Amino acid sequence: MSALLELDGVGVAIGRIALLEGISLSVERGQVLGLVGESGSGKSLTAMAAMGLLPLIGGRVTHGAVRFGGQDMAAMTEAERRKLRGRRIGFVTQNPMTALDPVQRIGEQIDVVSRLHLGLTRAKARARTLDLMTQLRIPDAASVAEAWPHQLSGGMKQRIVIAMALAGDPDMIIADEPTTALDVTVQAQIIQILGALVRDRGVALLLITHDMGVVAQVCDRVAVLYAGRLAEEGPAGPIFAAPAHPYTAALIGCIPQDGMAKGSLTGIPGTVPSAAAFPPGCRFHPRCSRASDLCRRTAPPVAPHDAGRAACHHPGTVA
Ligand SMILES: Nc1ncnc2c1ncn2[C@@H]1O[C@H](COP(=O)(O)OP(=O)(O)O)[C@@H](O)[C@H]1O
Ligand code: SF4
Ligand SMILES: [Mg+2]
Known part of the structure; x- marks a missing residue:
């Protein structure tokens, strides 16, 4: 099946600051893609790029292409993009109010x-x-x-x-942290409803969340973002069983257990760097227990790994 939404090597900047780099992902009809990463990873910017809404915040696509139904969004008029958003893409925000x-x-x-x-x-x-x-x-x-x-x-x-x-x-729903503002039992109901929509109506769902528990519950595929780059992408089952990227492994280790605050990421020391302070080489290296000299010097390219792709010099499973 061909992709309904496709981001192909997308770079995004606001003003002169490059915030996203080389983001490639796609969503098909009847499929849920979970887009995960800590706060500040670039998830909402990716959603804005997918909807052609970056100009609203003074941003733009600097590299690559966003295609919907095979059509390059950059080649559309603003009127066509507006029609696309209303008619073919439904958007669900974090705060319903x-x-x-x-x-x-x-x-x-x-x-x-x-x-x-x-x-x-x-x-x-x-x-x-x-x-x-x-x-x-x-x-x-x-x-x-x-x-x-x-x-x-x-x-x-x-x-x-x-x-x-x-x-x-619509053919597609983009939901940006749709349950973050809700309490835990209601969250589960909303996620279940979104999952049922995909099955019953065959819509494509891009589900943005910082919560790996939500991904485990409903997503077919997962794309993990870190500091504006793709860390790992692939089918959910294999990634949960054997994550290639240490960041993915850390996020999975952070699926909230009973008594732990939802979405809490205390398992990963440190924070996502801002664009002004991206470290050289692999942007995750200051927080990575596997970091080598190569990691500190050279950014890892996104390469095929098992059934998916990962950007890591030393992929594998954390013991
Ligand atoms: N309007 C903006 N102007 C400047 N920087 C922004 C703007 N929106 C987001 N950013 C920066 O881009 C990065 C990614 O933001 P965002 O996509 O909102 O992350 P997420 O949704 O994963 O929490 C962050 O470092 C954030 O500070
Ligand atoms: S490239 Fe190196 S620093 Fe980056 S995640 Fe992989 S092992 Fe860690
Ligand atoms: Mg966000």
Whole structure:
């Protein structure tokens, strides 16, 4: 199957600062790609690049290409890109409150998406809205549709945002840390709902998270980012069984156990460097127990490893 979304050697800069380098990944219909890495790794910038939204934050693609359905996004007009985002890509943000209008009833906010992008009448749009809400297991959809955002719980608000993302019948959902603001039991429900969407509707899902537990739960493939570069990418099962990159291994070691704060990464000493202070060679070397002189001098290229790819001079499994 050919990729729906493809990033091919993408570099991104804001102003004169290069923040992403050589990012290659792809997502197919019916597939969940988990994009993981600690805060500051470049996950949200990758999502912005995929949606053609970098100009909003003064950023741009400096290298490589972003293709959607085989079409180069750089060759599209801004009007075409806007249509693509509304119609073919649904976006789910971390904080549902920023995506909802506090002074508009829930149902109307979902209706407007299918009226705009599918040209539905008011009545047909409302029928579609209620149908979507029911599919997202929102109890008593008709009365929730009449509610205001502040009347709903965080988990319910995030389901509404997912309904809005789906209302235009997209081929792809990009969800940037969709459960970070929610409590643990609700998180699991939302992740389950997103996974079911992929199976039932055959949409492609790019699921961004700093939580390896979420990846283990639902992703077919994983792409691991570190300091603006791809560390490792490949099918989820083999990567969890035998990570090639020490950073991936450290993240897997950080799947929260009972009693540990969600997403806590205390297992990896140090922090992600900022673009102003990227170390030479492998950017992970100051935190890597396997670092050699070669690592300190030369950046490892992304190379095939098992069923996937990894950027490491000394790949293998941590004992
Ligand atoms: N608008 C911006 N201006 C300058 N630097 C930015 C901007 N947005 C993100 N960055 C920098 O780019 C890097 C990656 O950011 P981001 O993609 O938001 O990371 P993540 O989503 O993985 O937490 C960080 O070092 C961040 O400081
Ligand atoms: S290239 Fe070297 S420093 Fe970087 S992750 Fe691999 S072993 Fe560690
Ligand atoms: Mg982010």
